[in-house]
Amino acid sequence: MLSPDEFREKYPAEVLEDELPNSPIGSLRDLQYLYGKLYTLATTGGGEYAPYLTPDAASDLVDTDDSLIVVRVDMSGDEPRLAADLDPVLITRYSDDLIQQVGHCKYSAAAGIDHSVTHQAGQDSDPEKLARYAKERLTRWAVDEVVTKAADDHTDGWIIERLAELGEDETILETIEETITRKLGGESATSLLTVQVKTASDGDYQWPGDLDVFNEAMRQRKLAKLVTKNKADDSSGDATDLVTGLPARTVGTSEDPQNYFLGKQLEKFPGLDIEEAWRSHPISEDAAITVMNAGTFVEACTYRTFGAKVYYLPYVFGRLTANKVHRLYGLLYHAVENDDTTPIEDAYKDERDADINTRDLRFYISAVMPHQMSRYDVFGETLNGRLHYPKELAFTHNRLVESVSAFNMKSEAEWTAPLPTNEKWGLLSTSDEQLHAVSTGWYFYQTFSERDDDEADADDPRIKALISVLSGEPIAVDMLLEEYVNRIVDEQTDDDEHEGFPSFLIASQFAQLCALADNELQLLRPTDPSNEPIAHEPTYDRYIMPSLDEIPIADGGHPAAPKLESFINETPALSPAHDDDPDSVTSQRRGAFLLGALVGDIGSYQEYSEDRSTTLVDQYPVKSITRSRIKKVTQETVAKTLTYTRQEKKQQGNYPGTKADHIVDRLRDTILKPDPEEWEIETDDLRFYYALGVTYGMNDHPWNRDESDVDEIEEEH
Known part of the structure; x- marks a missing residue:
């Protein structure tokens, strides 16, 4: 196969344009035809019989x-x-x-x-x-x-x-x-x-x-086989070729690089009469052969994930000029030569290294789920995929965990950020591999409920989320929350494989949620008005969290209080500024988060100060939180908080206020006074933000806490 430089030399603009279709890419068949044409030119050259040869076979x-x-x-x-x-x-x-x-x-x-x-x-x-x-x-x-x-x-x-x-x-x-x-x-x-x-x-x-x-x-x-596949006698007839638009002898059962439009591929041929397939999908003999030659490039631009085969085929938007097609050929050539990266990453590398404008670059996207031999489901199909969405999602995610106050702080800060980061967790670190994670689906594999890929089906939420991001279609908020909560519950239940509360997982999920909610990307879709705030971009400061001395503390209070206030106000799903009605779902969600924050805070105290192996975090796992139980859990947690407060006062004599009073006071207004059994919040919504609160509470302590200064820290806190 010719290298991109050799291809450009052999087919300069004036030569190449004579070989190209006259119309822009408007269908998958158009795209396959262009791929087949480029492959033929690069391997066997031009001429009447060149498309019929199979140079790769040997x-x-x-x-x-x-x-x-x-x-x-x-x-x-x-x-x-x-x-x-x-x-x-x-x-x-x-x-x-x-x-x-x-x-x-x-x-x-x-x-x-x-x-x-x-x-x-x-x-x-x-x-x-x-x-x-x-x-x-x-x-x-x-x-x-x-x-x-x-x-x-x-x-x-x-x-x-x-x-x-x-x-x-x-x-x-x-x-x-x-x-x-x-x-x-x-x-x-x-x-x-x-x-x-x-x-x-x-x-x-x-x-x-x-x-x-x-x-x-x-x-x-070779042509004879195009009309007899799937036991047809002669699936051919005179019609208008759907690729060239010209009258021709058309065939109905030709091979396809993606196994589409075959007798058993029911999504494309519902109610198929095999002999009349040429009427449903007329493609001329020569066009069909050229389409078959697209196989090498098509396969190079696909990858398997979650038990499905994902097609991510680049093409140029608008008129097929020689300059655009030369660049497209370079992408396809590198996809064939390099198995380690996806076409998304290759396109980004070209854009970055050569300062190439990718406005004219589009991607055909689909996922195919095989069920049995020659039977497939095709879903998520679109011609409007763009490099913009996966690239910007990867960059937005990295920016979030690197430079906003919810996840990071200055090196000299004396108090932790609201949520933890960890260089060993892909979604809690700034990784050069983030674009690869997004484009291959690993981005969702890390946060969604785990499944056996051998038993995956077309309804797999991981595949839906991947195709949505690649094509720029918003993901339903309720689907995300359901997947997040299922994964959290699974990890808390599987004691043999996982130890402790999955705080890094939950922080990863929340970082992902925030990245998807980015105002420019808008990759979250609320399924009802109650979860609309979740789809709004957080307003966390775009600078690293200040040190303890820089945090304004009103009335001689503790830094934990303004930190909590700031996090809630800057998180639309929790913010009173978005909805301060005590009966609203936002208020209910805020209550679940605050309960989790108290459970995490007191649970950490029990572990470090009381040396207890079983804490409130273990006593109230995520799956135990429901509307009917949340008030009882709150009462018991507040009671335990007051017990530890009394212990501190006996030990110190002048212990001020109530332990974690910045959380307890809010809980009285959000959960203890109303009746949560009448709440409208969905269970997954309730549980996820409770889990987020536990993660927050467990991470809410002075920076660099260690066993030697636990007592001193807890006295301050």
Whole structure:
């Protein structure tokens, strides 16, 4: 395959534009056709038969020993015979310069022969089998029904007829077998088998690719398969080609790089009559072949995740100018050569390294879920994917955990940020791999409920979220909360695998939620007015949290109080500024968060000061929090807080106020006075923000706390 520089040199603007479709990309078929056209130009060049060749099929054989076996036939006399002036059977190396000359066209059926007279043997075939394949160039291919019909209609059809005639001579066949067996010396080989023919006494032996009759017979064999797939008799007819817009003989059961539009692919062909498929999806013979050639580029731009196959195919928006297509070819070439990155990352690298404007770059996106052989579900399909969404989501996420007050603080800060970060957690660190995580789905794998990929289905929320982000479609808030809570509950339940409260997981989920809510991206969709605030971008300060001395503390209070006030006010899902009605879901959500903050705070006190192995955090796991229980949990937690307050007063004599009073006072107004059983908040909403509160409370302490100064810290707190 030509490198991007070689492609640009061989196909300058004036040459390439003559090869390109006249209309912009408007469908998947248009895109596949363009890919197939570029692949053909880059591998077999232009020309009538170039799209029918399959140079990749035998690419592994290039420059390997005994990779090409050639039977030479002399047809220059009255009777065909094996070459007498040269070696009648040549065993040599298959090389790049022979790709077009051997004219190989692969047929994937296990028991079939290739469309071309050139045939590819299986891996490490023994000499006897290779000899049989060589003889079948004369005894099987040359007498194939489609090949003989093509020969009848061609002026040079006599060449194929003489090839078949030679195949009736047992002496000739024995000579071929004996020669191949002797030359290979009993060793197995992986080879292409073909013929060379001499048609004039003073001429040279010609390869199949040099003779039009061989090319036409190959073409007709391949076309014949386009109308008989899925047991159709002849799914063809005259119609307007959906790719070129021109009248043509169209076919209905052609192969497809993505297995779309096949007899068992019901999403694309509901109620299919296989014989009439050409009416539902008319594509001309030559266009169908070109589409089939898109396979190499299509496969290079796909990856598997969550049990599905995700297609992320780049193309250029608008008119197909040579400059745009040259750049597109570069992306496709690098996708073929590099298995480690996705097309998203490749496009971003080009944009970054070459200062390329990606406004004209679009992506076709879909996910395919296989159920059984030849049966698939296609979902999330769009032609409007853009680099902007995954790229900006990755950058927004990194900015959040690196430089906003909810997740970070100055190095000299004496008090922790509201939520923890951890360099070993991908979503709690600023990682260069974040774009890779977003584009492959790992971004959601880290936060969503875990599933067995072998049992995944088209309703998998992880796939829905991935496709939504790639295409810029908002994700439903309730789906996110359900997945988050299920993952939290699973981790708290599985004691053997996970230890302690999953605070890093919850902080990761919240960072993801905030990134998706970014005002520019708007990748969150509220499913009802009550969770609309969750879809709003937080207003955390875009600077690192100040040190303890810089925090304004009113009335000689403690820094924990203004820190809590600031976090709640800057989080739209919790903020009274968004909705201060005590009966609103926002107020209820705030109450759940505050309860969690108190449970986390007192639970940490129990662990560090009381040396208790089981704390309130363990006593009230996330799955135990419901509307009917939350008031009781609050009462018990406040009672435990007052007990520790009395202990502190006995020990110190002048302990001021109530322990964690900045939380307790708020709880009295949000949970203890109202009746939570009449709340309207959904359970997942309630539990997630309770879990977020626990994470906040466990992380709410002076920076660099250690066992030696626990008592002193707790006295202050």
